[in-house]
Amino acid sequence: MxxxxxxxxxxxxxxxxxxxxxxxxxxxxxxxxxxxxxxxxxxxxxxxxxxxxxxxxxxxxxxxxxxxxxxxxxxxxxxxxxxxxxxxxxxxxxxxxxxxxxxxxxxxxxxxxxxxxxxxxxxxxxxxxxxxxxxxxxxxxxxxxxxxxxxxxxxxxxxxxxxxxxxxxxxxxxxxxxxxxxxxxxxxxxxxxxxxxxxxxxxxxxxxxxxxxxxxxxxxxxxxxxxxxxxxxxxxxxxxxxxxxxxxxxxxxxxxLEPLNEVRVVKGLFENLIKPENYRQIPDDDYVAVELEDRVPIIDVMNRLKKCYPRIIELKRANGRVNHENNGVRNLEKLSEMDLFKTFYKDTIGEYPDEEQCKMMELALQAVRNGGENQ
Amino acid sequence: MxxxxxxxxxxxxxxxxxxxxxxxxxxxxxxxxxxxxxxxxxxxxxxxxxxxxxxxxxxxxxxxxxxxxxxxxxxxxxxxxxxxxxxxxxxxxxxxxxxxxxxxxxxxxxxxxxxxxxxxxxxxxxxxxxxxxxxxxxxxxxxxxxxxxxxxxxxxxxxxxxxxxxxxxxxxxxxxxxxxxxxxxxxxxxxxxxxxxxxxxxxxxxxxxxxxxxxxxxxxxxxxxxxxxxxxxxxxxxxxxxxxxxxxxxxxxxxxLEPLNEVRVVKGLFENLIKPENYRQIPDDDYVAVELEDRVPIIDVMNRLKKCYPRIIELKRANGRVNHENNGVRNLEKLSEMDLFKTFYKDTIGEYPDEEQCKMMELALQAVRNGGENQ
Structure with a gap:
């Protein structure tokens, strides 16, 4: 039988x-x-x-x-x-x-x-x-x-x-x-x-x-x-x-049994993964696990990837991340508000804010300290 | 058919x-x-x-x-x-x-x-x-x-x-x-x-x-x-x-369809309900809703009733309860510790504590205020 x-x-x-x-x-x-x-x-x-x-x-x-x-x-x-x-x-x-x-x-x-x-x-x-x-x-x-x-x-x-x-x-x-x-x-x-x-x-x-x-x-x-x-x-x-x-x-x-929608892993540098000639090969309904080869921070990475791959099921760093300065929680607690801002900016953008940006931030922090009114 | x-x-x-x-x-x-x-x-x-x-x-x-x-x-x-x-x-x-x-x-x-x-x-x-x-x-x-x-x-x-x-x-x-x-x-x-x-x-x-x-x-x-x-x-x-x-x-x-165990309401004064000749008529496995005709407070009432009726499913006061003195939450909050004790005693036992009981309580309260040491 x-x-x-x-x-x-x-x-x-x-x-x-x-x-x-x-x-x-x-x-x-x-x-x-x-x-x-x-x-x-x-x-x-x-x-x-x-x-x-x-x-x-x-x-x-x-x-x-x-x-x-x-x-x-x-x-x-x-x-x-x-x-x-x-x-x-x-x-x-x-x-x-x-x-x-x-x-x-x-x-x-x-x-x-x-x-x-x-x-x-x-x-x-x-x-x-x-x-x-x-x-x-x-x-x-x-x-x-x-x-x-x-x-x-x-x-x-x-x-x-x-x-x-x-x-x-x-x-x-x-x-x-x-x-x-x-x-x-x-x-x-x-x-x-x-x-x-x-x-x-x-x-x-x-x-x-x-x-x-x-x-x-x-x-x-x-x-x-x-x-x-x-x-x-x-x-x-x-x-x-x-x-x-x-x-x-x-x-x-x-x-x-060919699946209606695939589960697949895409691996590469962020700049390549968001190139239309790359992501357009993958149907929008497929389930995608992303392995980023970049080690540096990337702003708003998930949202930007989701515009190319709507059904992301996992996001990993294939090679880990760069070591951050001051990334210990204990150190961060000791930083001033201004230094916290600079550290956050560097972590996110990849470099420290310039002098003008720092001035703007200083003004903003003062305004906050004064209850929202700039003086 | x-x-x-x-x-x-x-x-x-x-x-x-x-x-x-x-x-x-x-x-x-x-x-x-x-x-x-x-x-x-x-x-x-x-x-x-x-x-x-x-x-x-x-x-x-x-x-x-x-x-x-x-x-x-x-x-x-x-x-x-x-x-x-x-x-x-x-x-x-x-x-x-x-x-x-x-x-x-x-x-x-x-x-x-x-x-x-x-x-x-x-x-x-x-x-x-x-x-x-x-x-x-x-x-x-x-x-x-x-x-x-x-x-x-x-x-x-x-x-x-x-x-x-x-x-x-x-x-x-x-x-x-x-x-x-x-x-x-x-x-x-x-x-x-x-x-x-x-x-x-x-x-x-x-x-x-x-x-x-x-x-x-x-x-x-x-x-x-x-x-x-x-x-x-x-x-x-x-x-x-x-x-x-x-x-x-x-x-x-x-x-x-005669039930294996009955659901029944028993109604009466507490002193009657706990008489063996009364509760022994009811099988231990029956589910009992108790309606107390008493209006006064009864100490440990549920536990004492459960010794007679092991499966109590409800306990009600058929005629309501006596009006308590000082039973408003706002009044109770204004009472001294000693007066709170007296009120609680009266609510529970039915009369105020006598002079000697009040003295003992006063000593106990002093001891508590002194961190547990009597002086």
Whole structure:
């Protein structure tokens, strides 16, 4: 059989404050088109459908709409699990009714070892779980790591393996050996959660969610589909997409999802970045992280850059900044008002004010001291 | 056909800070038992299933569990709408799949005039709606009141009326002429939302939610089922329950849901209320609103009452309090420390301190003035 493997939709996610719902809706339509064009027999969604346990009404509308379209209108069987960003309890709403239309949504470990059989494949759906839940389910208080838990759960799955069937695991965890990007929550990657790839060798394919780069796993058959969109600057150079897996021909193809609007890093000197021939190459709706190569102060830098790149998501100095004189807070506190002005002027403009400017400032300061009246 | 009419479950509701989930789960089990014992053909839930748009995971678990039990396990068709306390969008999750098992959950006005036909009855499910949504749906910007909107929607329903069928409306609004209690949100009762009973005369039965007293409507066939539990002190003397409606014999029976723990008002003099022969008649788990008939101050009154009635939800003075001397804040501010003490003593104990007590207090005050050292 042929199935599409996606994960980490993170519906509701923002990118540095920008709402991504238009981009997410577009990506979901493109995903649907791939499923139709490729004539897949099922769609696997390996967790983190939502970005948070308490999604907004708009996010609920988008996810409900997408699942309804894929399953009820297009007729694709769905095999889905909850990820660490989902609320298992909330996501599970309706799941008992979904199975009538071959929409299998598992949010509890209890059903992980119940295979779903479809066209010669046994799918095992293992939602994201906490160690405590696994201890409870397995009835073993001595379990300490995700790896130990997965080993035990996989052994229960293996008892259900039928000869002549291919075996696919759908999971949401950090497989050891993976590369990672910035948009997974750091505390949830590594450590307790790491699962060794060896534990998963018994499967013909492992459809993973959690890490956002589709190249995060180096294994040939243990794959992260990657996230639906680029959700951090560190993913700017990633290609996002879905896997199409054919268990008969044993081929795995990566199908790109071209984003509606790109996330990109632009790097250079300020004077170059604000040249029309440079910034006009970049669509206004793209999300831009700017890396300035300048080290000197630039007045009103963000506003001036935003005129060229309206959706700036990050502004960095690639080479740091020049050392300022008197830049210690303690020193500044000791300066006179006039000296403070001169220092500020130098920091901002790059040189000290001239004699006339200083005279004007002196007059202004006097006027302020006199309650706003010049004498 | 025979159906059970319930509404206003308000799962997740608290009573003056007390969690009611145990009581709600118990009431839902009793409701199920009535449905089974009465062999009803369907269950109508007329809105406010949840108490809030963003229910807790525990509330989601309770509602999902109850709906699954009633529909999938017991096999009752369900006819449900969203109320003003529900998030229509969140509640609608899964609704397209539910209909395969005769679970009709309408959260949008758009489907209000699509009858659901069952055993000779046409059910019309009209969820709670805002005037703006009705204007939108009806394409008429001149609509101003809920009454006008309902009239227009009912006229659309009437176009669908089939001869030989009975017609039942399921709605969630304030029908004019109703009595109200305190646990509906006041701003949502009356005014714009009021719907005249005349508009509903064309139905054989109108199954309403919104008001919490099952006697709120005086009409013979336009009924509020009342809430699942007593959700305010003003409902203490209510009987909660469900209606069982038989459209063939045209009978309507009210079936009580006896609460696991009562909400009750106890009224009397403090000295009587704390007598064991009185408070021992009331189970410790009952929720008690105390109305004290005393007018004089009583030291540590709440703690002493709680020893007799552990779950006090309200404490009132039935006859007000005695007028205190010097009880104006402005006067108190002018008093010396010693006079403040005397006034406080009198307020609390009922008489002024004696000479010796005053001396002790004077010494204590001197010690405080001397930085804690007595001299």
């Amino acid at each position: 042929k199935f599409l493997h996606t994960a980490d939709w993170h519906v509701g996610r923002k990118l540095h404050g920008y709402d991504l719902s238009t981009e997410q809706a577009d990506a979901l339509r493109k995903l649907e088109k791939i499923a139709i064009d490729e004539k897949v027999d099922a769609i696997v969604i390996a967790g983190d459908i939502y970005d948070r346990g308490m999604p907004s009404e708009d996010s609920v509308r988008m996810v409900n709409g997408a699942l309804k379209k894929l399953n009820l209108e297009d007729g694709f069987p769905l095999l889905a699990i909850s990820g660490n960003h989902d609320s298992a309890e909330r996501l599970s709403t309706g799941s008992e009714w979904f199975e009538a239309t071959s929409f299998y949504l598992h949010t509890k470990l209890e059903r992980a070892a119940e295979p779903i059989e479809m066209s010669g494949v046994q799918f095992f759906l293992m939602p994201y779980f906490e160690i405590s839940a696994a201890k409870n389910f397995l009835g073993d208080e001595t379990l300490k790591t995700a790896n130990q838990c997965v080993r035990r759960i996989v052994s229960l799955m293996k008892e259900q393996f039928k000869a002549g069937f291919k075996h696919v695991l759908v999971g949401h965890f950090f497989a050891v050996g993976s590369l990672k990007s910035d948009s997974e929550t750091p505390s949830e990657v590594g450590g307790l959660e790491a699962v060794g790839i060896d534990e998963l060798e018994c499967f013909d394919y492992v459809a993973l969610g959690h890490l956002h780069q589709h190249r995060a796993s180096k294994s040939e058959k243990i794959k992260y589909s990657g996230s639906l969109l680029k959700y951090s600057v560190s993913e700017a150079s990633d290609q996002k997409g879905v896997y199409v897996v054919d268990t008969d021909s044993e081929t795995i193809a990566y199908k790109p | 025979k159906f059970l009419h319930t509404a206003d479950w308000h799962v997740g509701r608290k009573l003056h800070g007390y969690d009611l989930s145990t009581e709600q789960a118990d009431a839902l089990r009793k409701l199920e038992k009535i449905a089974i014992d009465e062999k009803v053909d369907a269950i109508v839930i007329a809105g406010d299933i949840y108490d809030r748009g963003m229910p807790s995971e525990d509330s989601v678990r309770m509602v999902n569990g109850a709906l699954k039990k009633l529909n999938l396990e017991d096999g009752f068709p369900l006819l449900a709408i969203s109320g003003n306390h529900d998030s229509a969008e969140r509640l609608s999750t899964g609704s397209e799949w539910f209909e395969a098992t005769s679970f009709y959950l309408h959260t949008k006005l758009e489907r209000a005039a699509e009858p659901i036909e069952m055993s000779g009855v046409q059910f019309f499910l009209m969820p709670y709606f805002e005037i703006s949504a009705a204007k939108n749906f009806l394409g008429d910007e001149t609509l101003k009141t809920a009454n006008q909107c309902v009239r227009r929607i009912v006229s659309l329903m009437k176009e669908q009326f089939k001869a030989g069928f009975k017609h039942v409306l399921v709605g969630h609004f304030f029908a004019v002429g109703s009595l109200k209690s305190d646990s509906e949100t006041p701003s949502e009762v009356g005014g714009l939302e009021a719907v005249g009973i005349d508009e509903l005369e064309c139905f054989d039965y109108v199954a309403l939610g919104h008001l919490h007293q099952h006697r709120a409507s005086k009409s013979e066939k336009i009924k509020y089922s009342g809430s699942l539990l007593k959700y305010s002190v003003s409902e203490a003397s209510d009987q909660k329950g469900v209606y069982v409606v038989d459209t063939d014999s045209e009978t309507i029976a009210y079936k009580p």
